[in-house]
Amino acid sequence: xxxxxxxxxxxxxxxxxxxLGLWGIDITxxxxxxxxxxxxxxxxxxxxxxxxxxxxxxxxxxxxxxxMVTFDDIGGQESAKRELLEAxxxxxxxxxxxxLGIRPLKGILMVGPPGTGKTLxxxxxxxxxxxxxxxxxxxxxxxxxAGVGAQRVRKIFAMxxxxxTAQGKASAIIFIDEIEVVGGKRxxxxxxxxxDQTLNQLLVEMDGINIDLQPSVLVVGATNRPDLLDQALxxxxxxxxxxxxxxxxxxxxLHILRIHARNKPLASGVDLEKVAAETFGFSGAHLESxxxxxxxxxxxxxxxxxxxxxxxxxxxxxxxxxxxxxxxLEEERRRxxxxxxxxxxxxxxxxxxxxxxxxxxxRGQALGxxxxxxxxxxxxYSKEQLLDQIAIALGGAVLEEMVFGSRSTGxxxxxxxxxxxxxxxxxxxxxxxGVVSKQHxxxxxxxxxxxxxxxxxxARVREFLGAYQDVIEPLAEELLRQEKLSGTRFRELMxx
Numbered sequence: 001x002x003x004x005x006x007x008x009x010x011x012x013x014x015x016x017x018x019x020l021g022l023w024g025i026d027i028t029x030x031x032x033x034x035x036x037x038x039x040x041x042x043x044x045x046x047x048x049x050x051x052x053x054x055x056x057x058x059x060x061x062x063x064x065x066x067x068m069v070t071f072d073d074i075g076g077q078e079s080a081k082r083e084l085l086e087a088x089x090x091x092x093x094x095x096x097x098x099x100l101g102i103r104p105l106k107g108i109l110m111v112g113p114p115g116t117g118k119t120l121x122x123x124x125x126x127x128x129x130x131x132x133x134x135x136x137x138x139x140x141x142x143x144x145x146a147g148v149g150a151q152r153v154r155k156i157f158a159m160x161x162x163x164x165t166a167q168g169k170a171s172a173i174i175f176i177d178e179i180e181v182v183g184g185k186r187x188x189x190x191x192x193x194x195x196d197q198t199l200n201q202l203l204v205e206m207d208g209i210n211i212d213l214q215p216s217v218l219v220v221g222a223t224n225r226p227d228l229l230d231q232a233l234x235x236x237x238x239x240x241x242x243x244x245x246x247x248x249x250x251x252x253x254l255h256i257l258r259i260h261a262r263n264k265p266l267a268s269g270v271d272l273e274k275v276a277a278e279t280f281g282f283s284g285a286h287l288e289s290x291x292x293x294x295x296x297x298x299x300x301x302x303x304x305x306x307x308x309x310x311x312x313x314x315x316x317x318x319x320x321x322x323x324x325x326x327x328x329l330e331e332e333r334r335r336x337x338x339x340x341x342x343x344x345x346x347x348x349x350x351x352x353x354x355x356x357x358x359x360x361x362x363r364g365q366a367l368g369x370x371x372x373x374x375x376x377x378x379x380x381y382s383k384e385q386l387l388d389q390i391a392i393a394l395g396g397a398v399l400e401e402m403v404f405g406s407r408s409t410g411x412x413x414x415x416x417x418x419x420x421x422x423x424x425x426x427x428x429x430x431x432x433x434g435v436v437s438k439q440h441x442x443x444x445x446x447x448x449x450x451x452x453x454x455x456x457x458x459a460r461v462r463e464f465l466g467a468y469q470d471v472i473e474p475l476a477e478e479l480l481r482q483e484k485l486s487g488t489r490f491r492e493l494m495x496x
Contacts (some may be wrong), residue, residue, distance in 0.1 A: 004320045009288070020266055023035065024277065033089055035409065045128060046291045048449055054172045057270055068127065069123040069124050069127060069432045070122055070124055070128070071085070071121075071124045071128065073120070073124070073259065073283070074117055074120050074121060074259075075248070075252060075255030075256035075257075075259045076117070076248030076249075076251075076253060076255050076256045076284055076285075077116070077117055077121065077245060077248065077252065078108070078252070079244070079246075080112075080121060080243050080244060080245045080246075081121070081124075083241070083243045083244075083485050084108065084110075084121060084125060084241075084243050084413070085128070087105060087108055087240075087241040087243070088125055088128055088129055090102065090104070090105040091105060091129045091131070091171060091216070091218055092128075092129055094170075094216070103237075104189075104209060104216060105218060105238070105240050105241070106206050106209045106211075106218070106219060106237065106238055106240060107206060107218070107219040107220070107221065107238050107239035107240060107241075108125075108218065108219075108220045108221070108239065108240070108241045108242075108243060109179075109220075109221045109222075109223070109224060109226070109229075109234060109239040109241070109242045109243070110122070110221065110222045110223075110242075110243045110245050111222075111224070111226045111242060111244055111245065112224060112244060112245030112246055112247075112407040113246070113247055114283065114285070115222055115282060115283035115284055115285030115286060116245045116246065116247060116248075116283050116284055116285075117245060118177070118222035118245050119135070119175070119177060119222065120284075121243075122135070122173065122175040122220045122222065123135075123175075125173060125220060126173045126175075128173060128199070129173070129218075130169060130170075130171075131164065131169055131170075131172050131173045131218070132160065132163040132166075132167050132169045132172040132173070132215075133163075133169040133172075133173050133175065134156060134159055134160045134163055134172060134173070134174050135174075135175040135177070136156060136174075136175070136176060136177070136319070136454075137176065137177045137178045137181070138176060138177070138178040138179050138180060138181030138182040138183065139178065139181050139182075141153060141180065141181075141182045141198050142181060142195065142198065149182070149195070149197060149198030149201070150197050150198055150200070150201035152198075153198060153201040153202050153205055154201065154205065156174060157174065157205045157217060160172035160173075160174045160217050161215055161217065164215035165215060169215060170214065170215055170216065171214070171215050171216045171217070171218065171450075172215055172217050172218070173217075173218050173219075173220055173223075174217060174218070174219045174220065175220045175222070176219065176220070176221045176222070177222045178223065178227055179221035179222060179223050179229070180223045180226075180228040182195075182198055182199060182202060183199055183202065183221070183223075183229050183230055183233045184199070184228050184229065185228065185229070185230045186199060186230055186232075190316070193483065197451055199230060199232075199233065202233070203232055203233065203238065206219060206238045207224070207237075207238070211251060219239075221239065221385075226242075226348065230459025235484060240331060246284075247281060247283055248283070248284065248287075249377050250276050250280070250376070250377050251276075253276040253287060254272060254273055254276040255281055256284050256287045256288070256289065257272045257275060257287055257290075258272060260287065260288050260291045261291055262273060264291055264294075264295055264306055265304065265305050265306060266305065266306050267306060267307040267308070269303040269307065269308055270306065270307065270308050270311065271308075275290075275311055275315075277373075277374065277376070278315065278356065278373055278374060279315065279376075280374040280376075280377055282318075286303070286318060289314075289318060290311065290314050290315060291306075291311075291314070291317055292314075293313075293314035293318065294306050294310040294311045294313070294314040296314075297310040297313050297314055298310045302465070312357070316363065316371070317363075319371070320363045320364040320369060321363050321364025321365070321367055322363065322364070323361060323362070323363050324362040324363060324364075326354075327420075328362065328367055330369065330392055333360055333480060334476075334480065335400060335404065335408055335410065336360045336367045336368040336370070336410065337360050337476045337477075337479045337480045338367045338399050338400055338403050338404070338472070338476045339368065339396035339397070339399065339400050339408075339411070340358045340359070340360065340370045340396065340479065341358070341399060341411060341472060341475045341476045341479060342395040342396040342397075342398060342399025342400065342461075342465065343358070343370040343392060343393075343395045343396045343414075344358050344370045344395075344475075344490055345395060345399070345462055345464070345465060345468055345472070345475070346391055346392050346394075346395035346461055346465070347370065347372055347395070348490070348491065349393045349464050349468075350388045350391065351375065351388070352491075353373070353487070353491070354372050354487075355370065355371075355372060355373070355487040355490050355491070356371045356372060356373040356376070356486075357370075357371050357484065357485065357486050357487055358370040358371070358479065358481065358484070358485055358490065359479075359483060359484040359485070360479060360484075361483050361484060362485055367410060370396075372392075373487065381424075383425060383430040386421050386422075386424060386425050386430070387425075387453075387457060389417070389418075389421045390418045390421045390422060390453065390454060390457045391457045391460055391464075391469070392413075393414045393415070393417045393418040393421070393459050394414065394418055394454070394457055394458055394461050395461055395464075395465070396411060397411035397414060397415070398415055398461045398462055398465060399465055399472065402462070402465060403472070418454055418457070419450055419454070422453040422454055423446070423450065425452075425453060426446060426449055426450070431449050431453065432449060432452070433445060433446075433449050468494070471493065471494055471496075474493060474496075475490065475493050475494065478493055
């Protein structure tokens with residue numbers, strides 16, 4: 001009816017304008033006023049984008065039939081999947097919820113680092129509940145014009161219900177990625193209240209979700225910054241469930257690798273379990289990229305199978321960056337070779353078999369590097385393990401000083417790691433200071449204890465390297481000649 005009256009009013013206005021023109025009346029002011037009114041209307045409704053082009057709200061309405069993502073397609077998130085499936089039972093068994101007097105589940109918030117599969121979980125939730133799926137991001141709601149964000153919030157809820165009706169679904173899922181943009185704490189933006197008005201409208205829309213209103217709507221949000229969210233948004237009755245989507249463990253990484261290896265021809269010598277063990281800290285997105293980069297490397301070598309060498313190259317590229325064309329001076333290459341040899345020697349002395357590879361090939365910001373093989377997914381560290389980390393970090397600089405008589409700027413990152421580990425020791429109550437708190441200890445006491453810890457480890461490293469004085473030069477010279485040594489070859493040379 002509203003559209004009908006708008007059409008009548010527009011038609012009447014045009015007829016009147018034409019009549020005035022025929023009567024000889026100057027209609028230029030009327031045309032200008034009408035144009036400004038149209039421009040204002042388009043601006044306030046959020047349909048005027050940069051460059052003067054008309055745009056609609058950027059939302060991707062995807063039906064489960066076109067997005068056949070299931071929970072079986074998602075690896076490494078068994079705990080998150082269980083928690084999410086439990087929450088989705090409230091959506092699937094609507095009749096039973098009504099019988100038990102359970103209020104509808106309005107929102108599920110997924111929290112975790114980037115690349116862990118939050119979007120995939122939302123799509124799988126839509127498939128599991130046979131719901132229409134509408135996806136957007138928090139930034140899609142925000143404009144500089146007051147009222148546009150609130151209008152877009154209303155529009156996405158209307159769009160979700162329309163999509164469910166069109167597809168014959170009983171429910172719809174609205175997925176909002178980076179929800180901290182639209183759901184951030186109110187009062188942070190003092191310049192204008194557009195952010196707050198948009199959040200207020202989202203709160204109103206979520207409060208309006210009713211079990212009797214068909215089709216039903218479930219809001220699924222995703223963020224890696226839950227600390228930025230307004231408390232009114234995450235309280236019970238709005239986002240009723242918070243699902244943690246963390247980085248996968250070794251078993252989860254193996255599952256993810258097997259999923260992404262389905263359409264990739266792997267050579268018989270490729271051991272995905274070994275790859276999973278060496279990729280501690282990788283997200284699902286990293287693991288997908290790992291196999292994709294390995295396939296690209298195999299293509300460059302004109303191979304039909306992805307070999308272990310391709311996967312190792314891809315792993316180093318993801319961790320450190322692409323190989324660089326720059327050629328360091330010979331003096332710099334020698335320093336780098338001895339530096340990395342120092343790291344590797346200390347690492348092997350403290351934990352035999354820990355060196356995976358070392359190289360003097362520039363990659364990313366590094367002129368060379370020594371990569372350790374993780375001993376497992378470790379989440380707790382003892383005092384001895386932290387001291388060993390400090391010793392390994394100092395090994396390069398100490399050997400540089402022993403061979404060349406001075407250190408170089410290449411040790412800066414190593415020192416930062418050593419200081420960080422020393423502070424972790426202190427704040428975990430494992431230093432000479434005993435149990436301390438950041439708020440109740442003097443900074444000079446912390447600085448003094450850090451210097452003491454690092455000084456003791458420097459002396460320890462010098463003792464280690466002095467015992468292997470005879471093999472240092474052969475190891476470094478072989479690294480210079482070959483540019484890269486595997487851990488196995490390094491240990492062979494170390495033992496000779």
